[in-house]
Amino acid sequence: MAVRVRPARTDERERLLELWERSVRATHQFLGQDDIATLRPLVARELAGGAVQWWVLASDDDVPMGFLGYTPDTIEALFLDPDHRGRGGGTLLVAHAQALSGRALAVDVNEQNPAARGFYEALGFAVAGRSALDSGGRPFPILHLKRPAPD
Numbered sequence: 001m002a003v004r005v006r007p008a009r010t011d012e013r014e015r016l017l018e019l020w021e022r023s024v025r026a027t028h029q030f031l032g033q034d035d036i037a038t039l040r041p042l043v044a045r046e047l048a049g050g051a052v053q054w055w056v057l058a059s060d061d062d063v064p065m066g067f068l069g070y071t072p073d074t075i076e077a078l079f080l081d082p083d084h085r086g087r088g089g090g091t092l093l094v095a096h097a098q099a100l101s102g103r104a105l106a107v108d109v110n111e112q113n114p115a116a117r118g119f120y121e122a123l124g125f126a127v128a129g130r131s132a133l134d135s136g137g138r139p140f141p142i143l144h145l146k147r148p149a150p151d
Helices: 010-027 033-048 089-101 114-122
Strands: 003-007 053-059 064-071 074-080 105-110 126-131 142-147
Touching: 003 089, 010 033, 010 053, 010 064, 010 074, 053 089, 064 089, 074 089, 089 105, 105 114, 114 142
Parallel strands: 074 105
Antiparallel strands: 003 053, 053 064, 064 074, 105 142, 126 142
């Protein structure tokens, strides 16, 4: 199956929110139902806002399989449909973010999500710092990862 990265469309925000929730349920076992219910409207607001560039990993029939949130030099979000994990889509999205940046790239991951940390470390990211709380002040420690600029 051919895949490509394209800008997200406003008419697919709900689909991306559903994809986010499926991804989180598959990868963030440390989050409870109440946590997900609390985060869902915050994610919906981010998807609708203009502060982040949203990019979609789309199949050859244009169905979203994952998405990337990007701000200058930072991956703000990267989520894959659980049915499409482990097939190179995440790597493709990171490569897209790197192409947009051209410089060093940063990403934050939940410390309690060792698969995400391993994924980014395999792509050359290293822990540059840690926060005991997430950006919303919740007790979910965050690892701040960085990757140097490409040669």
